[in-house]
Amino acid sequence: MVALVTGGGSGIGAAIARSLSSAGAALFLCGRRQAALAQLASELPGPVRFATCDVRDPSSIEGTVAQCVEGLGRLDVLVNNAGVFGPTPVEEVTLDAWDEVLETNLRGPFLFARAAWGHLRSSHGQIVNISSVAGVQGFVGNSAYCASKFGLNGLSEVLALEGKAHGIRVFSVCPGSVDTDLWVPHSEESERARMMRPEAVADLVRWLVASPRSIAVAPVVVTNFSSPFSQD
Ligand SMILES: NC(=O)c1ccc[n+]([C@@H]2O[C@H](COP(=O)([O-])OP(=O)(O)OC[C@H]3O[C@@H](n4cnc5c(N)ncnc54)[C@H](OP(=O)(O)O)[C@@H]3O)[C@@H](O)[C@H]2O)c1
Numbered sequence: 001m002v003a004l005v006t007g008g009g010s011g012i013g014a015a016i017a018r019s020l021s022s023a024g025a026a027l028f029l030c031g032r033r034q035a036a037l038a039q040l041a042s043e044l045p046g047p048v049r050f051a052t053c054d055v056r057d058p059s060s061i062e063g064t065v066a067q068c069v070e071g072l073g074r075l076d077v078l079v080n081n082a083g084v085f086g087p088t089p090v091e092e093v094t095l096d097a098w099d100e101v102l103e104t105n106l107r108g109p110f111l112f113a114r115a116a117w118g119h120l121r122s123s124h125g126q127i128v129n130i131s132s133v134a135g136v137q138g139f140v141g142n143s144a145y146c147a148s149k150f151g152l153n154g155l156s157e158v159l160a161l162e163g164k165a166h167g168i169r170v171f172s173v174c175p176g177s178v179d180t181d182l183w184v185p186h187s188e189e190s191e192r193a194r195m196m197r198p199e200a201v202a203d204l205v206r207w208l209v210a211s212p213r214s215i216a217v218a219p220v221v222v223t224n225f226s227s228p229f230s231q232d
Pocket of ligand 1: 007011033034082174
């Protein structure tokens with residue numbers, strides 16, 4: 001199995017890469033920071049390649065999918081994980097900030113899915129979109145983030161429907177708060193200590209892609225048993 005993980009150099013993406021690698025997958029990691037990708041690649045046992053890629057750049061995405069297939073021979077699982085988060089009251093959201101969130105969290109997964117589609121048709125592959133609980137409920141200060149993740153759930157539903165005819169399965173995973181770098185500017189250490197570990201999400205992804213091909217799974221909302229926040 002060859003899996004391509006966007007935003008694979010840190011947080012949930014790195015945990016997914018580790019989990020899939022330990023299940024025997026070959027990994028292709030991408031993100032903007034080469035050092036983070038190289039570090040993780042050096043720690044993984046199996047075949048692993050990486051490339052820098054900005055998911056806001058369509059030509060970078062086409063090239064990354066091509067590099068994955070050239071380097072590892074095929075593509076079985078696309079994990080659209082790269083994402084950004086920047087809570088801001090709606091009146092203060094600039095157009096640039098809105099565009100950055102929507103281009104990263106929603107347009108990027110669409111472009112990756114489109115670029116990978118032909119390869120996934122050949123492999124009867126799978127897509128896992130890392131959405132959020134913010135894709136099924138609103139959160140104060142998260143207009144752009146919630147819009148992007150609600151949109152990603154809609155995109156996932158359509159990809160799942162269109163994929164059926166080609167043997168492509170599509171999953172959407174919607175975690176509550178997870179202790180990663182995403183939260184460092186926005187939350188205290190004591191709050192982060194009560195969040196889910198990235199490995200919890202990663203092991204769920206590993207289970208989904210190994211699950212019987214006879215089943216489809218609706219968006220999976222996985223939240224904290226002891227959330228630091230009242231809403232999730
Ligand atoms: N942490 C949570 O509570 C939580 C909850 C629900 C959903 N999620 C989702 O989980 C995903 C991973 O987030 P995380 O929590 O693991 O945070 P993280 O450690 O900050 O990871 C985000 C990853 O996305 C990559 N990325 C961001 N912008 C990119 C761009 N323009 N091009 C390519 N890569 C880009 C980053 O790599 P570079 O900086 O190297 O590009 C980084 O590896 C996101 O989609 C997030 O929305 C997180």
